[in-house]
Amino acid sequence: MRQTWRWFGPKDITVITDIVQAGAEGVVTALHHLAPGTVWSPEEIARRQSEVAHRADGTASGLAWEVVESLPVSEAIKTQSGDWRAHLESYRQSLRNLAAAGIRTICYNFMPLLDWTRTDLRWRLPSGGTTMRFDAIDFAAFDIHILARSGAAGDFPPGIVEAAAARFSQMDEQRRRMVAASITAGLPGQAAVPTLDDMREQLHEFGKVTPERLRSNFIDFLASVVPVAEELGLRLCCHPDDPPFPLLGLARITSSADDYRAILSAVDSPANGMTLCTGSLGARAGNDVPAIAREFAPKIHFAHLRNVRREGQGSFYESEHLDGEVDMVAVVAILLAEERRRHAAGREDAVIPMRPDHGQDIVDDLTRNAQPGYPLVGRLKGLAELRGVAQALQHPILGMPA
Secondary structure, eight states: OEEEEEOOOTTOSSOHHHHHHHTOSEEEEOOTTSOTTOOOOHHHHHHHHHHHHBOTTSOBOSOOEEEEEOOOOOHHHHHTOTTHHHHHHHHHHHHHHHHHTTOOEEEEEOOSSOSSOOSEEEEEOTTSOEEEEEOHHHHHHIIIIISOOTTGGGGSOHHHHHHHHHHHHHOOHHHHHHHHHHHTOOOTTOSOOOOHHHHHHHHHHHTTOOHHHHHHHHHHHHHHHHHHHHHHTOEEEEEOOSSSSOBTTBOOOSSSHHHHHHHHHHTOOTTEEEEEEHHHHHTSTTOOHHHHHHHTGGGEEEEEEOEEEEEETTEEEEEOTTSSSSOHHHHHHHHHHHHHHHHHHTOTTOSOEEEEOOOOBOTTHHHHOOOTTOOHHHHHHHHHHHHHHHHHHTOGGGTOOO
16 A cells, blocks of 8 residues: 555645655645635646645655545535536546646545534543544534524434533533534635535525435536546545534435445446545444445545544544554455455556544644644554554565565
8 A cells, every 4th residue: 555644735734844754655635725616727736746745945855746635526516506517617627637747546525515524623532632523412512502503403313402402501602612613624724614604504505405416416426527537547536424424414425335336336437436434434333344445445546544433322533543443454454455456457556545544633743733633643653553554464474465
């Protein structure tokens, strides 16, 4: 597996020199400052490539921008409203520009309105470190009482509704703002972070979109962009829903093996693949992540390796990479076996890029104030553990080829 590292660009407090010292082989990044629906111009792409290729002192880093995460799909495309056709053409043109720049792997998602969702971005662990957490009762309190979405209470079990009312009554104004800010948090350099009023307006638009319609719109999107990607030799890989269950009354269509069977078979092409995110899929009790990895191995174009601990009622927190619900050793073994199969078949994409996804804030991370989920030391620990697993699984003493 090719070891990569997510970088958010010049606004990221983790700098290129840090990534070099981490031993990463490539960089995963995006043009977060450009709004969805905007063409990624050759000039903007080249600027980011140069930023990756050089340390702050101007010397060569030895790194390259290898994976896009993400080329965002606009809400207009997801709902097929407004300027969605123009946004589709912008997407196709961005693919052409990325291909011309030599970038071949494009991660994206089709989650409506919100990307990933957590209720606490720095939940304190017994060790003294912090991690990201999704608390089902806090989320219900936000949905029913802070956002005050119409009909929200009907989307939760009665016990959760009662617990959410009690939780909300105990929250002071600062706590309510913190929960709302955690749920609506964006990425560094992101073009815009939605306000509560923005969310209410967009929820009204999405209220017309059933799961069946969202899936149909997704297939229309794939039918439009996959042929272009295939012609250009690109690999599109859809990231699963995070978390993999409905939120805010919105449809979720990339949450399970059944979802990926529908998506990948609807537009069957070498360019139409998946991002295997073990943490996102692992947050759903019914998902057997190693089994999903094994079934879809030929279509895995990119891997996010992280782990979670489920707490019941839909709550979970992000655990250490090798200590959680997901059997990470099994997943890594499956990915390595798939790479060997691809090598034997002569596939150009025989090596699967992976990155240590997220990480707990530990040691110096606790004072660095990094983007939640993306600490330097916590990810270094995760990368070291994953690297060790991969190396051990390929050791000659086990009889497995490198």
